[in-house]
Amino acid sequence: MEIKYSVCPHDCPDTCALKVEIEDGKIVKVAGDPSHPVTKGVICEKVRAYPERIYGNRILYPMLRTGKKGSGRFGRISWDSAVNEIAMRWLKLIDKYGYESIMPYSYGGTEGIINKSSMDRRLFNKIGATSLDRTICSAAGSLGYQLAYGESKGVNPLDSVNSKLIIFWGINALETNMHQAVLADAARKNGAKIIAIDVHRNKTAKWADDFYMLLPGSDGALALGIAHIILRDNLENKAFLEKYSFGFDEFCKKAAEYPPDKVADITGLSKERIEYLAKLYAETKQSFLRIGNGLQHHKNGGINTWLISLLPALTGAWSDKGGGALKSNSGYFPLNEQALKRPDLMKNASRTVNMVQLGKVLCELDPPIMSLYVYNSNPAVVAPNQNYVIKGLAREDLFTVVHEQTMTDTAKWADIILPATTSFEHADLYVSYWHTFIQWADPVIPTIGEAKPNIEVFKLIAGALGFNDECFLDTEEDIARQALDIPYWKERGITFERLKKERFIKIDTGDYPFKFDKLNTLSGKIEFKSRKVSAYGLSEIPQYNPIKDCIFNGGNENGVSLPKPDFPLIFVSPPNHFFLNSSFAGVTSLKAKAIEPFLEINPEDAEARGIKDGDLVRVENGRGGLSIKAKVVNSVLPGVIVSAGLWWKDDYVNGSGVNALTPDDLSDIGGGATFFSSQVEVKKI
Ligand SMILES: Nc1nc2c(c(=O)[nH]1)N[C@H]1C(S)=C(S)[C@@H](COP(=O)(O)OP(=O)(O)OC[C@H]3O[C@@H](n4cnc5c(=O)[nH]c(N)nc54)[C@H](O)[C@@H]3O)O[C@H]1N2
Numbered sequence: 001m002e003i004k005y006s007v008c009p010h011d012c013p014d015t016c017a018l019k020v021e022i023e024d025g026k027i028v029k030v031a032g033d034p035s036h037p038v039t040k041g042v043i044c045e046k047v048r049a050y051p052e053r054i055y056g057n058r059i060l061y062p063m064l065r066t067g068k069k070g071s072g073r074f075g076r077i078s079w080d081s082a083v084n085e086i087a088m089r090w091l092k093l094i095d096k097y098g099y100e101s102i103m104p105y106s107y108g109g110t111e112g113i114i115n116k117s118s119m120d121r122r123l124f125n126k127i128g129a130t131s132l133d134r135t136i137c138s139a140a141g142s143l144g145y146q147l148a149y150g151e152s153k154g155v156n157p158l159d160s161v162n163s164k165l166i167i168f169w170g171i172n173a174l175e176t177n178m179h180q181a182v183l184a185d186a187a188r189k190n191g192a193k194i195i196a197i198d199v200h201r202n203k204t205a206k207w208a209d210d211f212y213m214l215l216p217g218s219d220g221a222l223a224l225g226i227a228h229i230i231l232r233d234n235l236e237n238k239a240f241l242e243k244y245s246f247g248f249d250e251f252c253k254k255a256a257e258y259p260p261d262k263v264a265d266i267t268g269l270s271k272e273r274i275e276y277l278a279k280l281y282a283e284t285k286q287s288f289l290r291i292g293n294g295l296q297h298h299k300n301g302g303i304n305t306w307l308i309s310l311l312p313a314l315t316g317a318w319s320d321k322g323g324g325a326l327k328s329n330s331g332y333f334p335l336n337e338q339a340l341k342r343p344d345l346m347k348n349a350s351r352t353v354n355m356v357q358l359g360k361v362l363c364e365l366d367p368p369i370m371s372l373y374v375y376n377s378n379p380a381v382v383a384p385n386q387n388y389v390i391k392g393l394a395r396e397d398l399f400t401v402v403h404e405q406t407m408t409d410t411a412k413w414a415d416i417i418l419p420a421t422t423s424f425e426h427a428d429l430y431v432s433y434w435h436t437f438i439q440w441a442d443p444v445i446p447t448i449g450e451a452k453p454n455i456e457v458f459k460l461i462a463g464a465l466g467f468n469d470e471c472f473l474d475t476e477e478d479i480a481r482q483a484l485d486i487p488y489w490k491e492r493g494i495t496f497e498r499l500k501k502e503r504f505i506k507i508d509t510g511d512y513p514f515k516f517d518k519l520n521t522l523s524g525k526i527e528f529k530s531r532k533v534s535a536y537g538l539s540e541i542p543q544y545n546p547i548k549d550c551i552f553n554g555g556n557e558n559g560v561s562l563p564k565p566d567f568p569l570i571f572v573s574p575p576n577h578f579f580l581n582s583s584f585a586g587v588t589s590l591k592a593k594a595i596e597p598f599l600e601i602n603p604e605d606a607e608a609r610g611i612k613d614g615d616l617v618r619v620e621n622g623r624g625g626l627s628i629k630a631k632v633v634n635s636v637l638p639g640v641i642v643s644a645g646l647w648w649k650d651d652y653v654n655g656s657g658v659n660a661l662t663p664d665d666l667s668d669i670g671g672g673a674t675f676f677s678s679q680v681e682v683k684k685i
């Protein structure tokens with residue numbers, strides 16, 4: 001038996017270092033690498049099931065559609081004919097419809113920098129294809145946090161063991177960032193209190209010491225309410241604010257409008273609980289906010305994240321080790337984007353479309369998209385407004401190429417399917433958006449079937465299109481060297497050669513987390529007021545806005561949300577413990593553990609509709625419908641229903657997944673997704 005090392009490629013904050021056991025060239029076990037200082041040999045059950053994912057149901061060779069579009073019938077072809085067909089079709093389409101009739105669609109199938117965003121960008125830039133704004137995950141919240149601090153940097157999670165109060169705000173860390181939960185447990189042993197703020201009693205809420213269950217999208221009002229109490233009671237850190245804040249006086253006026261009784265009305269929390277939380281937060285110096293992606297998947301998610309991010313500035317929590325906030329730490333990993341993506345190859349600025357609106361893009365754009373190239377993503381399952389996405393994918397005149405490891409719901413709509421390697425079969429460079437280690441992984445097994453890594457395919461297509469720029473010959477190692485070729489890595493002595501030898505290297509986080517008097521904001525300070533939001537037609541002082549446009553028909557004069565009568569329930573569809581978005585939802589053992597899709601509904605809402613535990617119900621709105629088994633539970637508030645995704649479509653009773661119900665409206669700022677701002681009605685079937 002051989003032991004080799006790798007890195008988990010999935011879109012998960014933890015970016016675990018892996019130890020792989022290999023027998024006769026086959027992976028028999030995937031475990032954690034105990035020598036990694038943060039992930040310490042512990043990994044989730046999804047990735048422990050990887051051998052099943054690598055060897056089961058893989059796409060083994062290129063295939064051409066032989067049946068009707070969407071029928072799932074394909075015949076084997078060679079790589080040569082697949083690549084030539086793509087190049088030939090693209091040249092014809094470009095001739096007839098222009099460069100922008102070609103469009104890539106990708107997201108986080110692999111987080112390896114090389115196979116995620118290097119050769120692909122070079123190719124599509126060179127073509128002049130329609131550009132994709134990759135907003136589906138965290139665009140709103142990232143911008144919200146950056147409005148305050150200018151960059152995506154925050155507390156180093158290893159420091160959170162020193163925190164005395166840890167608040168998991170809109171993050172189900174026990175399932176989605178498990179090593180942060182491990183570190184919080186260590187802090188708890190040192191006397192820390194753990195609080196969860198969420199819209200349903202998930203695993204993290206059950207494990208926390210205290211849980212605040214609020215109404216979806218009301219977090220901004222809660223943050224303003226906490227600020228109100230802190231300011232009312234003179235608990236703010238005046239010295240810190242004086243030195244490092246911008247626009248604070250105007251913010252104070254805004255917070256004055258949010259007394260506890262009003263915030264109680266908006267959030268569904270009691271006045272007393274809000275008072276308690278605010279005082280505990282203000283009085284615990286080393287407080288750590290772990291801000292998740294759940295709360296920002298709403299119409300008002302960007303500004304709500306900004307409001308929450310300002311709280312540690314109010315108390316000066318940043319001054320102590322383990323104090324502050326963490327939304328994403330991707331800012332600790334600047335890379336040479338110019339070298340990676342080569343924007344200079346683009347002759348003319350191309351149009352950009354938002355990935356959240358794929359249905360609209362495919363069905364409405366003029367001039368139209370005539371070819372879609374999908375890799376690292378499964379939009380038929382993960383994108384909002386699913387029925388519209390499918391309508392787009394079903395277009396007879398759309399030439400769709402899907403590069404995949406497995407036969408996903410999206411691949412079924414392809415004209416050409418190309419087989420993709422897994423991260424165990426290709427090399428890549430990994431950064432994290434949570435911990436501060438950069439990592440490299442070489443392949444640990446030979447490729448399965450005729451699978452090829454993303455970059456190889458883009459190189460082949462570039463060749464077939466006649467592009468002879470040298471960058472289309474680069475290897476993984478060339479690209480890794482180029483990515484690190486900026487002063488940041490040189491100053492830290494981090495080179496590709498070192499990385500290849502050491503596998504992971506902790507980066508020196510410099511002026512950690514920021515030089516507070518030289519922030520990358522317009523004022524150089526922590527911004528309680530930002531001119532950047534005027535571009536979105538919003539007030540420069542963060543406001544709480546009810547999620548009115550897609551769920552609510554406005555709000556009453558106090559800003560209290562009023563549900564629209566026809567679709568009175570808010571439908572939240574967070575990710576599944578056993579899957580990674582839609583990845584792993586095809587792995588039999590994990591599906592068996594996840595059992596089946598189900599809907600959590602409060603007894604009050606269930607009774608009003610004659611629904612009993614275990615009944616099959618129909619969830620509907622104008623966009624689509626979902627038939628699903630109901631669980632009548634107290635873990636959700638009246639007015640809110642929850643169903644963990646992202647099962648493949650055939651696992652639902654009527655073949656429609658959770659995203660049949662979700663809106664493709666964009667968030668207040670950043671053009672983010674608003675999955676959880678979905679309004680529905682439920683009926684017993
Ligand atoms: N096991 C597992 N782990 C994963 C993933 C997975 O699919 N499975 N996906 C990965 C990816 S891509 C991401 S982006 C992260 C996402 O992981 P998280 O950052 O944890 O985000 P979500 O799980 O989307 O939502 C977190 C919680 O927010 C709650 N929520 C919804 N609306 C609101 C609201 O208005 N306010 C508040 N306070 N809470 C709200 C949801 O109920 C949910 O419990 O996880 C990553 N890790």
Ligand SMILES: Nc1nc2c(c(=O)[nH]1)N[C@H]1C(S)=C(S)[C@@H](COP(=O)(O)OP(=O)(O)OC[C@H]3O[C@@H](n4cnc5c(=O)[nH]c(N)nc54)[C@H](O)[C@@H]3O)O[C@H]1N2
Nearest residue numbers: 107108109137375376377378382403420573575581582583
């Ligand atoms: N309702 C609802 N919808 C959601 C969410 C939610 O919470 N609720 N979460 C949203 C979020 S936060 C995110 S990030 C998105 C995620 O959406 P996606 O990024 O689409 O994530 P996955 O579902 O994991 O699909 C990734 C696909 O890439 C493939 N893949 C993996 N590695 C490679 C590779 O090296 N090459 C190629 N060519 N393919 C590869 C995998 O097999 C998989 O099918 O989903 C979003 N959708």
Ligand code: SF4
Nearest residue numbers: 008012015016044047
């Ligand atoms: S999915 Fe997340 S927790 Fe699981 S192995 Fe990968 S990085 Fe670690």
Ligand SMILES: [Mo]
Nearest residue numbers: 011137138293
């Ligand atoms: Mo995500």
